[in-house]
Amino acid sequence: MFASVTACGSLLPDLLTPLRTTHPRVRISLRTGDAASALALLDQGETDLAVAALPDRIPATLLTRQITHTPLVLIQAAALTAEQAPDLNKPFVLPRQGLVRTAADHWFRSLGIHPHIAAEADGHEALLTLVALGYGTGIIPDLVLQHSGVRTRLRQLPTPSGPGQLAIGICIRRADLHRPLIAAAWAETRPDQSNRSEHAAPS
Incomplete structure (x- = not known):
């Protein structure tokens, strides 16, 4: 299994x-x-x-x-200044491949945005660590965020229309x-x- x-x-x-x-x-x-x-x-x-x-x-x-099922959410390091809404012009940390990356790419295209990708990660845990370190805004399944060991170092960003769900x-x-x-x-x-x-x- x-x-x-x-x-x-x-x-x-x-x-x-x-x-x-x-x-x-x-x-x-x-x-x-x-x-x-x-x-x-x-x-x-x-x-x-x-x-x-x-x-x-x-x-x-x-x-x-x-x-x-689980929604995809935007997160940033808790140490950064809290934002009322995500600044989509700031750097992003994204999965290197997989359905989350596909959903993120589709979401950016729907908004007409060409994101600045500061880092890519293999695996959700690696992505969460990079976001917690302040490398950029991440897109992650909420299920992963809620069970993450670095959850206390992260903040979920409010989004009126997010990247969808898995x-x-x-x-x-x-x-x-x-x-x-x-x-x-x-x-x-x-x-x-x-x-x-x-x-x-x-x-």
Whole structure:
């Protein structure tokens, strides 16, 4: 299984509890890393299941199920002078790739802005650190911000119309659904399953 550090802390405990309860002998290998790599790793066979941001167009080879969504927010270092509205002419820190970068680029184009990109980062945690150090304004999923270890060093900026939101989902390869373990994981990781009693009969 692949999930970002944020997903491991904020989503997986509830998501995996039913699987752990119903199939206690199933061994899980959990890999973390840059969220932007999740679907590529799944498609390449590097992982069997991924928790990832979902693109508008899902490859036909994958099955996905949305489990939550999160808005994209603008942030800056808390040590900087507070702004009533973000100054879009100031430097930005953006992800090097992935859906957040795509959404940010689309947002800038819709506003007719050519941003000054002071730094790019691989991974949300690296981006948050650069923003906290004062390199520029960042664009980040709110879910990541709320679970960040440097949250107290950051400030969210008010925006009347932000870069949008991301859908977060669980993903598997369609061809793997016949595999018993994958089928069990897919069946037991429905969002409504997380509310099921921990005392369900184990298999």
